[in-house]
Amino acid sequence: MTQQDGSNEVVEVKEKVKQKSITDTDGVPVGSVDRRERVEVVHDGHGEHHQRVVEDLGAERQNIIAKIIRFIWLATGILEFAILLRMLLKLIAANPNNLFTQLVYGFTDLFLWPFSGLIASPSAGNGMVLEISSFFALLIYAILAWVLVQMIQIGATRVKSRSISVYELDRG
Numbered sequence: 710m711t712q713q714d715g716s717n718e719v720v721e722v723k724e725k726v727k728q729k730s731i732t733d734t735d736g737v738p739v740g741s742v743d744r745r746e747r748v749e750v751v752h753d754g755h756g757e758h759h760q761r762v763v764e765d766l767g768a769e770r771q772n773i774i775a776k777i778i779r780f781i782w783l784a785t786g787i788l789e790f791a792i793l794l795r796m797l798l799k800l801i802a803a804n805p806n807n808l809f810t811q812l813v814y815g816f817t818d819l820f821l822w823p824f825s826g827l828i829a830s831p832s833a834g835n836g837m838v839l840e841i842s843s844f845f846a847l848l849i850y851a852i853l854a855w856v857l858v859q860m861i862q863i864g865a866t867r868v869k870s871r872s873i874s875v876y877e878l879d880r881g
Contacts, residue, residue: 744763744764744765744766745763745764745766746761746762746763746764747761747762747763747764748760748761748762749762770865771865774861774862774865777861778858778861778862781854781857781858781861782854782858784854785850785851785854788820788850789847789850789851791813791816791817791820792817792820792821792843792846792847792850793847794813794817795813795814795817795821795840795843796839796840796843796844798810798813798814799837799838799839799840799843800837800838800839801837802835802836802837802838817843820846820850821840821842821843821846823846824842824843824845824846824849825842826842827842827845828841828842828845829841830842
């Protein structure tokens with residue numbers, strides 16, 4: 710593909726995707742090497758410049774998986790913070806008619822309803838409540854997040870994992 714940019718330079722771009730099967734010393738397939746290679750050749754008044762870009766598609770997949778795992782931990786952290794905030798508001802007998810308190814209670818009710826009534830919550834006469842079931846929910850949600858992350862990591866890991874760099878020179 711040949712392009713011309715605004716500075717009257719001619720740019721040639723050659724792109725190819727390579728996939729090779731890799732075998733161990735016994736001839737057993739152990740995976741493949743995926744790479745995307747792009748060579749840009751720029752012709753300007755001063756000569757010709759070559760730029761070769763090689764992308765490792767396997768590393769890109771691992772990067773996506775790492776982002777998913779970070780998102781899971783972020784969402785779990787936000788949920789656990791909201792539950793802890795609710796517990797604090799209940800413990801200090803915050804005004805349930807306050808807009809902020811209603812927002813926190815409304816959001817956390819969605820995640821705490823499976824645990825409601827599971828364990829009795831001791832309360833004082835002045836409206837202070839210690840929600841023991843919220844402690845239990847914190848533990849359960851942390852364990853569920855950990856299990857989900859472990860399952861993703863197990864599913865994304867190749868049986869035989871190694872890094873292989875394959876370099877080829879195209880002559881001609």
